[in-house]
Amino acid sequence: MTLSDSASERSTGTRYYDGRSAAAHAATLRWSDAFLSIDGMAGELAVWPRARLVVGEPDPEGRITLSCRGEPGRVSMDAAALPARIVPPRMRRRQYLGWLAVGAAASALAFVLVM
Amino acid sequence: MYGIFIKNLLLQIITLGIYRFWTTTNTRRYIWSRMRFQGERFEYTGTGGELFKGFLLAIAILFSAVFAAAILSAILRAVTGSALLGALPPLVLYLVIAVVASGAYFSAQRYRLSRTQWCGIRGGMTGSSVVYGVVALLYGLLCIVTLGQMVPWMSMRLAERRINASSFGSLPFHFEGRARALYAAFLGMFAGVIVLLIVLGAIFVNSFTALVRVGHAPLKGHDPAALAALGSVFLFYLLFTVGALLIRCFYLALVTRHVMGNTTLGSQLRFGSSITAGRLLGMMLGNLAIVVVTLGLGWPIVLHRVVRLAADTLQVSGQLDPQTLAQNDQTPPRTGEGMLNLLDHGSAF
Numbered sequence: 001m002t003l004s005d006s007a008s009e010r011s012t013g014t015r016y017y018d019g020r021s022a023a024a025h026a027a028t029l030r031w032s033d034a035f036l037s038i039d040g041m042a043g044e045l046a047v048w049p050r051a052r053l054v055v056g057e058p059d060p061e062g063r064i065t066l067s068c069r070g071e072p073g074r075v076s077m078d079a080a081a082l083p084a085r086i087v088p089p090r091m092r093r094r095q096y097l098g099w100l101a102v103g104a105a106a107s108a109l110a111f112v113l114v115m
Numbered sequence: 116m117y118g119i120f121i122k123n124l125l126l127q128i129i130t131l132g133i134y135r136f137w138t139t140t141n142t143r144r145y146i147w148s149r150m151r152f153q154g155e156r157f158e159y160t161g162t163g164g165e166l167f168k169g170f171l172l173a174i175a176i177l178f179s180a181v182f183a184a185a186i187l188s189a190i191l192r193a194v195t196g197s198a199l200l201g202a203l204p205p206l207v208l209y210l211v212i213a214v215v216a217s218g219a220y221f222s223a224q225r226y227r228l229s230r231t232q233w234c235g236i237r238g239g240m241t242g243s244s245v246v247y248g249v250v251a252l253l254y255g256l257l258c259i260v261t262l263g264q265m266v267p268w269m270s271m272r273l274a275e276r277r278i279n280a281s282s283f284g285s286l287p288f289h290f291e292g293r294a295r296a297l298y299a300a301f302l303g304m305f306a307g308v309i310v311l312l313i314v315l316g317a318i319f320v321n322s323f324t325a326l327v328r329v330g331h332a333p334l335k336g337h338d339p340a341a342l343a344a345l346g347s348v349f350l351f352y353l354l355f356t357v358g359a360l361l362i363r364c365f366y367l368a369l370v371t372r373h374v375m376g377n378t379t380l381g382s383q384l385r386f387g388s389s390i391t392a393g394r395l396l397g398m399m400l401g402n403l404a405i406v407v408v409t410l411g412l413g414w415p416i417v418l419h420r421v422v423r424l425a426a427d428t429l430q431v432s433g434q435l436d437p438q439t440l441a442q443n444d445q446t447p448p449r450t451g452e453g454m455l456n457l458l459d460h461g462s463a464f
Contacts, residue, residue: 017235022284022437024234056158057148065158072442074158074235104129 014081016045019072027075031083036066038075046073055082116415119145136170136456137163146422152233153435160237161230161451169226169453177212177457184208210252212458217255218248219454224277229447234437236284239445247276267301267370268294274374285441286381292373300369307362315355322347357403364399365392375429387430398424 016027016038025045030037036053038046048068056065058079066075066082123138140163147159184204192201221244228238254269271292278290316323322344368390375388398420405413405420 019235020442022234022236022435022440024437057144059148059156063156065156067160072235074232076156109125109128 014075014077016040017074017076018045019074024076029075029077029081036068038073046071116145116419120415133167134163136166139163139166142418146418147231150422150426152431153437155234158232159230160232161226165226165449165451166453166456169450170456171453172450173453173457177215180208180211213252213255214245214248215454216248216458217251218244218246219452219458221247221277221280222448223452223455224281226448226451228281228283229443229445230451233283234440235442236440237443237447238281238283239443239447240280240282241445242276242280247273250276263305267297270294270370271297278374278378282443282445283380283440284443285439286383286435288378288380290374290378292377296373297366297369300366304362304366308359311355311358311362315351315358319347319351322351360399361396364396368392368395380435383435384431384433387432388428389430390424390428394424394428 014027014029015024017024025040027045028039030039031050034050036048036050037044038048046068048071052069052071054067054069056067058064062079063076064079064082066077067073119141123134123141126134127138140159140161143159143161147157150157184207187204188201191203192198195201221240221242225240225244228240231238251273254265254272258265258269271294274292275290278288281288369392371390372388375386378386380386402417402420405416409416
């Protein structure tokens with residue numbers, strides 16, 4: 001078991017895990033406006049609606065896990081290969097609100113400290 | 116990590132602490148995503164909302180129980196006129212709280228395992244947290260009766276219950292502990308803590324007698340004798356707590372090595388630990404210094420040090436075959452560790 005902060009062991013390629021076994025399937029992703037299609041060697045492995053995609057925490061190697069609410073499968077891929085507009089608008093709004101709250105808290109804290 | 120820490124800290128301040136459930140989740144996501152086994156990362160899939168709902172559920176259950184006990188007690192007292200019978204419901208309530216608090220560790224482990232994924236496979240747990248709580252309470256009473264001498268036996272039996280109920284994917288964990296292997300170290304720790312207590316007691320005896328003289332009289336702000344007595348007692352408490360913790364390092368390191376060294380996952384993986392009392396002691400003293408010097412702002416460094424020590428000293432032999440590791444068939448809990456958040460200090464990151 002290792003804890004890593006560095007990108008020393010970069011693993012490349014997109015992998016799909018079906019959630020039934022831990023076996024990895026080499027996968028290619030096809031993005032359309034509404035769906036993400038995950039293709040394997042033998043054909044299509046899964047089709048996920050983009051609105052239900054969940055983007056996981058990126059690791060130090062720049063890889064992220066992509067999942068779909070209500071589906072057991074997972075995709076492990078380079079964060080750089082993720083389309084820029086993939087973050088759902090709701091999540092973007094939530095991030096924006098989060099940082100707005102942080103800004104308000106910081107201002108309040110600074111005000112209290114100065115006074 | 117500092118970005119997460121500062122954002123979490125500020126959001127906790129403006130939400131008056133409610134954001135702590137999301138803080139826990141964000142920190143776990145960060146830590147899990149940096150742990151790797153056989154080249155694959157772990158993933159934490161829990162949410163702050165689940166933790167918050169679990170907390171609200173725990174509050175609702177506990178308040179209902181307290182309310183029911185108070186009503187029942189009042190009715191019993193009014194009907195029978197006996198204060199003894201009236202005291203029965205609160206007594207039962209205390210027992211229930213003790214059982215639930217002990218069982219909370221079991222259910223929290225179930226939640227964390229179910230939200231830990233590796234290659235799309237999650238962990239799980241069988242068994243009842245209430246049964247675990249009852250057993251832990253009975254073992255605790257046994258420890259009190261034997262003046263603490265059953266602690267190694269109790270910790271091994273409880274660890275067996277928790278570990279043997281756990282699984283990852285289709286593979287069960289197995290642990291069989293022997294208290295005999297720990298007893299000599301436990302006796303040494305026990306004697307060490309008593310010696311520390313006697314030595315500190317002898318040093319601070321004057322402060323205690325001064326405090327007895329102060330008694331229950333209201334403390335005056337400028338009474339130097341009373342303030343000095345209180346300060347000394349606080350110092351005694353601090354020195355004893357820190358000293359006892361340092362003495363315990365030797366025992367804790369041995370327990371960790373014993374538990375890890377006797378745990379397996381299916382027939383494929385065998386665990387071990389190379390942790391030593393010296394490393395544990397160094398980490399604890401270092402962490403204490405970091406927290407004190409940085410006034411708590413060094414918490415991310417402390418967390419990193421703890422997880423790094425755990426990862427560095429954990430040994431895993433064998434190979435997990437991803438082709439044969441199937442999904443866990445236990446139904447994951449819908450809410451998380453509310454009772455632990457409510458009844459424990461919530462130390463788990």
